[in-house]
Amino acid sequence: MSDDGDRRGRFAGLVGLALTRLWKQATRTTSGRLVATVAGVALTVALLLLVTGIALALAGGGIETADDADVRIGPTEETVVASVDGVEGVRLGETNEHAAGIRSDPDVDHASPVLVESARLEPSDGGESRTVLLVGVVPDDEPRTVAGLSTARLEPGDPHYADGAYEGPRAEEIVLSETAAERFEGDPERLVRASDRSDREIGFDVAAVEATDEGHPVALVHLSELQSLAGTERDGLADRLLVWGNSDAATAAGEDRYPDATVQQTTATNPAALFDDELAFATSLIALVVGIGICASFITTTVGMTVEEDRRVLAVLEAIGFPAYSRLAVVGISTLATTLAGAVLGVGLGWLGILAVNRLVEATIAVAHPLFVPYAIGIALVAGLLAVPYPLVVAARTTVLDEVGR
Amino acid sequence: MATLSHRRVGILDRSSVTTRSSETETDAGENRPPAVRLDDVSHEYRLAGGRFRSSTTRSLQALQDVSLDVQPGTIVGIKGPSGSGKSTLLHAVAGLLVPTSGTVSLLGIDLTELSDRRRARVRRRHVGIVFQGFHLLPSLSARANVALPLVGAGVGRTERRRRATELLDAVGLGERTAHLPGELSGGERQRVAIARALVTDPDVIVADEPTGELDTETGATVLELLTELGRNRAVLLASHDATTLSVADRVLSLHDGQVVERER
Numbered sequence: 291m292s293d294d295g296d297r298r299g300r301f302a303g304l305v306g307l308a309l310t311r312l313w314k315q316a317t318r319t320t321s322g323r324l325v326a327t328v329a330g331v332a333l334t335v336a337l338l339l340l341v342t343g344i345a346l347a348l349a350g351g352g353i354e355t356a357d358d359a360d361v362r363i364g365p366t367e368e369t370v371v372a373s374v375d376g377v378e379g380v381r382l383g384e385t386n387e388h389a390a391g392i393r394s395d396p397d398v399d400h401a402s403p404v405l406v407e408s409a410r411l412e413p414s415d416g417g418e419s420r421t422v423l424l425v426g427v428v429p430d431d432e433p434r435t436v437a438g439l440s441t442a443r444l445e446p447g448d449p450h451y452a453d454g455a456y457e458g459p460r461a462e463e464i465v466l467s468e469t470a471a472e473r474f475e476g477d478p479e480r481l482v483r484a485s486d487r488s489d490r491e492i493g494f495d496v497a498a499v500e501a502t503d504e505g506h507p508v509a510l511v512h513l514s515e516l517q518s519l520a521g522t523e524r525d526g527l528a529d530r531l532l533v534w535g536n537s538d539a540a541t542a543a544g545e546d547r548y549p550d551a552t553v554q555q556t557t558a559t560n561p562a563a564l565f566d567d568e569l570a571f572a573t574s575l576i577a578l579v580v581g582i583g584i585c586a587s588f589i590t591t592t593v594g595m596t597v598e599e600d601r602r603v604l605a606v607l608e609a610i611g612f613p614a615y616s617r618l619a620v621v622g623i624s625t626l627a628t629t630l631a632g633a634v635l636g637v638g639l640g641w642l643g644i645l646a647v648n649r650l651v652e653a654t655i656a657v658a659h660p661l662f663v664p665y666a667i668g669i670a671l672v673a674g675l676l677a678v679p680y681p682l683v684v685a686a687r688t689t690v691l692d693e694v695g696r
Numbered sequence: 697m698a699t700l701s702h703r704r705v706g707i708l709d710r711s712s713v714t715t716r717s718s719e720t721e722t723d724a725g726e727n728r729p730p731a732v733r734l735d736d737v738s739h740e741y742r743l744a745g746g747r748f749r750s751s752t753t754r755s756l757q758a759l760q761d762v763s764l765d766v767q768p769g770t771i772v773g774i775k776g777p778s779g780s781g782k783s784t785l786l787h788a789v790a791g792l793l794v795p796t797s798g799t800v801s802l803l804g805i806d807l808t809e810l811s812d813r814r815r816a817r818v819r820r821r822h823v824g825i826v827f828q829g830f831h832l833l834p835s836l837s838a839r840a841n842v843a844l845p846l847v848g849a850g851v852g853r854t855e856r857r858r859r860a861t862e863l864l865d866a867v868g869l870g871e872r873t874a875h876l877p878g879e880l881s882g883g884e885r886q887r888v889a890i891a892r893a894l895v896t897d898p899d900v901i902v903a904d905e906p907t908g909e910l911d912t913e914t915g916a917t918v919l920e921l922l923t924e925l926g927r928n929r930a931v932l933l934a935s936h937d938a939t940t941l942s943v944a945d946r947v948l949s950l951h952d953g954q955v956v957e958r959e960r
Contacts, residue, residue: 296850297850299850299851299852300847300848300849300850302853303846303847303848303850303851303853303856304847306847306853307836307840307844307847310835310836310840311833311835311836314835314836314837314876315835318835318876319834319835319876319878602831603833605831606831606832606833607844607848608792608816609790609792609819609825609827609831610819610820610825610844610845610848610892611816611817611819611820611821611823611845611848611849611896612816612820612847612848613812613813613816613817613848614812614813614816616848690792691787691792691793
């Protein structure tokens with residue numbers, strides 16, 4: 291026989307042989323071990339995705355993202371050069387005017403700057419002062435969720451703003467989170483700024499107390515009133531600007547108003563957030579290392595046992611003229627193909643697991659992201675590559691005469 | 697039996713004797729080397745006596761000074777009791793083992809001088825092996841089993857399927873190409889194994905107890921197939937069954953690794 295084909299043809303033949311064997315084993319002959327390997331990899335990958343999804347939700351959580359806006363506009367940290375770093379976060383300027391401009395877009399339902407300031411408040415009828423995270427917003431007729439609280443109980447609009455004069459009547463309303471309310475003794479009806487020695491007492495009537503998922507001591511007030519309290523009214527400063535409505539139109543309007551800011555649609559949590567949250571990053575990193583370890587161990591054990599059973603097959607391949615590298619290629623391809631099948635199944639299971647967990651606790655504690663697909667497959671392949679040497683060693687130690695002579 | 701003898705096996709006809717080898721291209725003629733030549737071949741198996749290196753090792757003399765020439769078109773039978781060295785002799789001819797001493801040449805190529813990889817290539821090109829236990833891959837169809845040596849040779853899929861289908865047709869299994877070995881009878885499995893041994897059109901066929909696991913009638917059918925398809929090739933046939941050996945042109949008797957008798 292002189293018609294030895296080219297190397298590519300031989301490799302294609304080996305791939306076809308390995309995959310055909312796996313397929314026939316799965317469907318017609320001995321599926322047990324194969325199913326065990328695929329299931330093991332799938333469960334590990336699914337668990338990895340679930341933990342990563344929880345970590346991602348953790349990273350994307352907090353009051354900063356506990357809203358139902360379609361687009362968030364925030365300052366880009368890297369674009370700011372400050373002489374004193376780390377004193378205070380970067381903020382957006384002239385947010386009242388820009389929000390009004392964005393609201394004028396017909397495809398935008400509403401836009402509101404969001405200012406977050408901590409303040410010490412105390413019940414007007416006496417009692418100890420407590421620190422509360424005040425979140426200033428501009429409510430509209432529709433109930434919106436900002437910082438996990440509904441704007442429905444706040445008077446629509448921002449009358450104190452008065453086109454930038456900050457002389458309009460104060461609504462003096464506050465929506466407290468349960469955690470914030472619990473800080474004060476005896477369900478106060480009105481809270482005032484602690485140690486307010488000004489002529490005119492600045493305070494808020496408690497409009498509602500609401501439960502939040504996050505459990506932060508947070509409260510909603512009208513934006514301009516908080517800006518006055520914080521002294522940021524001159525520059526119209528706010529931490530971010532939330533936009534409701536058509537995402538693309540809102541994004542375009544935001545980018546038009548703030549070309550250097552970060553304009554992000556909120557439909558998906560950005561995986562890069564993992565790197566900004568130490569706990570979430572550590573959790574996902576541990577999940578990654580443990581996932582690879584378990585996956586590789588499982589593949590090593592089950593595929594190693596499979597190869598042990600396949601010694602006779604490997605001996606036959608040697609007897610009919612398959613050189614060592616061809617036999618090892620068949621084992622390697624089989625291992626990686628099995629791993630890949632497990633990874634694909636694991637992605638599906640992981641996705642379902644995230645949905646199931648969220649449904650079970652009736653809250654979003656884990657999020658999925660399209661990047662999970664290549665991530666999971668990549669992790670499984672790394673685990674497969676780590677596991678490959680053992681079955682290869684078992685295969686390489688197979689002695690043809692011991693097997694075919696039986 | 698009658699059906700087989702009349703079956704058209706054109707794909708395997710070897711009317712003119714030529715041997716082909718990239719290592720030694722040799723024209724048919726008087727100077728053509730024998731298909732198989734063994735010169736003073738001895739082989740010793742070392743049996744470890746224990747788990748540790750210091751443990752004593754025993755050795756077993758499997759072959760002792762065996763010399764043999766087999767020309768194309770000749771069937772050489774090898775007989776002897778179990779442990780007499782029949783399988784070792786066939787394994788040496790197939791290049792599955794390198795004897796402790798002596799030379800084994802295939803078409804003039806000294807197998808004892810080659811690396812494992814080159815011996816595998818020579819085996820793939822020039823040797824077809826038929827085992828007693830068939831040794832088919834259980835998760836591959838009959839056609840895929842037959843085509844297996846062509847995968848190692850890098851032959852394209854279409855050509856592999858064509859040759860394997862033709863060969864299965866030639867051995868009377870044209871209707872069972874998609875069957876798995878587990879779905880075939882013993883005789884059918886051995887016919888698939890014979891087709892696999894012949895798919896690379898080898899110059900030498902080694903058959904180790906090819907009828908050992910078959911009943912008398914099926915064994916006779918397989919034997920006829922093997923001798924018919926093995927025409928113009930060198931065939932080495934190991935068996936301790938007299939009926940099987942009756943098809944041989946010459947018979948060697950082995951005992952304790954030594955040739956004790958040469959018949960015909």
